[in-house]
Amino acid sequence: MIPVTSFAGKTVAVFGLGGSGLASCHALKAGGAQVIASDDSPEKLAEAAIAGFMTADLRKVSWANFAALVLTPGVPLTHPAPHWSVLAAQQAGIEVIGDVELFCRERRRHAPDAPFVAITGTNGKSTTTALIAHLMREAGYDAQMGGNIGTAILSLEPPRAGRVHVVEMSSYQIDLTPSLDPSVGILLNVTEDHIDRHGTIEHYAAVKERLVAGVQPGGTAIVGVDDSFCAAAADRVERAGKKVVRVSVKHPLADGIYLDHDTIVQASGGARTDIARIGGIGSLRGLHNAQNAACASACALALGVGPDVLLKGLRSFPGLAHRMEQIGRKGNVLFINDSKGTNADAAARALSSFDDIFWIAGGKPKTGGIESLREFFPRIRKAYLIGEAAEEFARTLGDVPYAISKTLDEAIPDAARDAAASGLAAPVVLLSPACASFDQFPNFEKRGARFRDLVLALGSIEPVKEATL
DSSP states (O other), X not given: OOOOGGGTTSXXXXXXXXXXXXXXXXXXXXXXXXXXXXOSXXXXXXXXXXXXXXXXXXXXXXXXXXXXXXXXXXXXXXSSSOOHHHHHHHHHTOEEEOHHHHHHHHXXXXXXXXXXEEEEOSSSXXXXXXXXXXXXXXXXXXXXXXXXXXXXXXXXXXXXXXXXEEEEOOHHHHHTOTTOOOSXXXXXXXXXXXXXXXXXXXHHHHHHHHHHHTOOTTOEEEEXXXXXXXXXXXXXXXXXXXXXXXXXSSSOOSSEEXXXXXXXXXXXXXXXEEEEEOTTOGGGOHHHHHHHHHHHHHHHHHTTOOHHHHHHHHXXXXXXXXXXXXXXXXXXXXXXXXXXXXXXXXXXXXXXXXXXXXXXXXXXXXXXXXXXXXXXXGGEEEEEEESTTHHHHHHHHTTSOEEEEESHHHHHHHHHHHHHTSOOSSOEEEEOOSEESTTTSSSHHXXXXXXXXXXXXXXXXXXXXXXXX
C-alpha cells in the first residue's frame, strides 16, 4: 500500500467504493486522513463500514470540512452530465480528483526521481503496460504494475529508487489526475470510443493528450503517430518543449522508432539502428502488437534498458490472459484464447494475425455484428457459432462454412477435430467472439478460462515455446 500523507489531518470524501475506491480509503487513512466513504450501493457502503470506515450519504452532510472529493473513474465527471457528487463538490469549492492523482502527489513528495510510466490509448493499453513491466523486470527493476489493468495504484508498493511504476490509464482516470507527471508517458492511438463520457472525439483525444503533455521535466513522451489525432498531439507536445519520441508501424521515420517488416528500428537524423526483430514472437503477432512492442521498446530505451535485455524480454513475453493468449498446440494445431475480443474491431486484430482459422465466435451481439469483418472471411476455414449471436452471424458469413455450435463445450472439440484433419500446415483454433459474454458467462475472463480448460482437456497439449530468432 502507498500511504497518502498529502491529506494528513484533513477530511476527505471518497465516492465509489469498488476496488480503487476502497484502496483509496485505506491509503488515505494510513496517511493520517479522516475518510468519509460513500456509494450509491448499500452493499458497498456495508463493505466499507465492515472495513472500519465512516460512511455517509454525501447528499445529507455538510461539505464545509472536506478537503477533496476522491471519485471513482466509473462515475461521470463531465458527460453526459456531472454526477451529483461532482456538482456538490464544485458548489463547495473543493477539488475532485482520483486515486492516480493521490499517487502522483505522494511520488513528488517522497521519491520524485523514481521512474513512473503511464500508458494510454484507445487500443493496446493493457498489452503495452504488461510488456513494459515485463521488460523492466528483465532489466532488474522491481516493476509495480497497476491502474486500469487491474490492481489499484494505491495498493502497489510505494515509489523508491530501483522500483518503477507501470500504470495503465483510461481517459476517465486521466480526467481525474490534474497534475499527472510521468517520467515516461505513452499515447498509443486514438479512435472513436467513450463518446458518451466525453461528448466528442475531439474532447476524448484532448484528454488522452494530457498524459503525454504532462511528462515531467527531463522525461519522455512516446506517441504513436499513425492516426491524425496522435500525430497532431506529438507536434503540440514537442512545441511545448517536451522530448517526444514518435512511433510508427506504417511508415519509416527520419527520427523516432518505426517498423521495417518485422524489425523495430530506431532512427536519428536519418541514421538507422535495428533494435529488435519481433517476427516469430507469438505473443506479439499482428500490426497492433507491433505498435505495442515498438512503444514498449521506446520506453525501455528511455529508461536505460540495453538492447540485449530488451530483445530477451520481447522474446520471453507471455502475453496477456484472454488477449491473443497462446494456450498451446496439439500436433500442428495452435489454440488461441482471445476472449477479450468482445467487439468486431477487437476481433479484427486477431483475425488479421492468422491465415487458416477455425473461428469460434458469438455471444451477446454488439451493434453492427460482424459486417465489418468481411475482409477477413477468406482467412476463415470454418466458423463455430455460439450464443445469442449464432444465427445472425451465420447469415452474415455467407459462403464461409459454419456450424451452429451453441456452446464452447460443443465448439472446441469440433474445431479441434476439423483443424487437425484439414491438412493445413498451420491451422489455428481461435476464440475471438466479437461479442460480449453475458448470455452464457458473467465476463470475458470466465469465458476465456472455460476455453482454456476445454482445450487442455483435449489432452496432449504442448506449451508454445519461446521464440528463437
